[in-house]
Amino acid sequence: MRRGVTFIEILLVVAITAILAGVTVVNLLGKRSGLELQTTTRQIVALLREAQSNSINQASSTSWGVRFENGTSTAPFYALFFGAYATTTRSGYYRLPPNVRYATSSIPQGSSTNVLFSQITGFPLATTTVVLELLGGGTVASSVIQVSRNGSITH
Incomplete structure (x- = not known):
């Protein structure tokens, strides 16, 4: 009887390892996207x-809000602002990650929505x-x- 490993056995082990590695990578990428x-x-x-909070505390003596923009020529973003929205009143500007977008049912392509909070x-x-x-x-998740009228913010 011969001892050793045949070429077919080596190919079988390599194929199983490649399949397991592929499944693991796909699974990890999916979890990363979900994260x-x-x-x-x-x-x-x-x-x-x-x-x-800034509106309640009357920071800068004005109301504060968040702008959600789903532009056609710029990447979708959201921004913290005070008073009326303008690039000069932005206090923070954040782009959505490439694999996350606004649903067009909530913010249509080419439009924006401001959530403005009343002072006090x-x-x-x-x-x-x-x-x-x-x-x-396609849409995975x-x-x-x-943001409710009574001020509660849920997700």
Whole structure:
């Protein structure tokens, strides 16, 4: 009887290893993308709460808000601002990650939405819903951020 490993056995081990490695890489990339959606959602909620807090505390003696822009010529972004939105009143500017986008049902392509909080009360001027979508060969997952008229911010 011969001892040793045949060429077919080596090919079989290499093929199984390659399949397992491929499945692992795809799985890890999917988790990373899902983490980007969760992180972006949390950052937006934190920014909304910061704007609300600044309005309650009357920072800079004015109201504060967050602008969500889904531009056609620029990358989608969200920005903290005070008073009326303008590039000169932005206090923070953040782009969405490449694999995260605004759902067109909440912010249509080429438009923007401002969430402005009233001074002292911190109530938003209107109820707003922002939906984020994770892309990956279509919409893979989504996250909903709700700003209610009573000032609650949920996701």
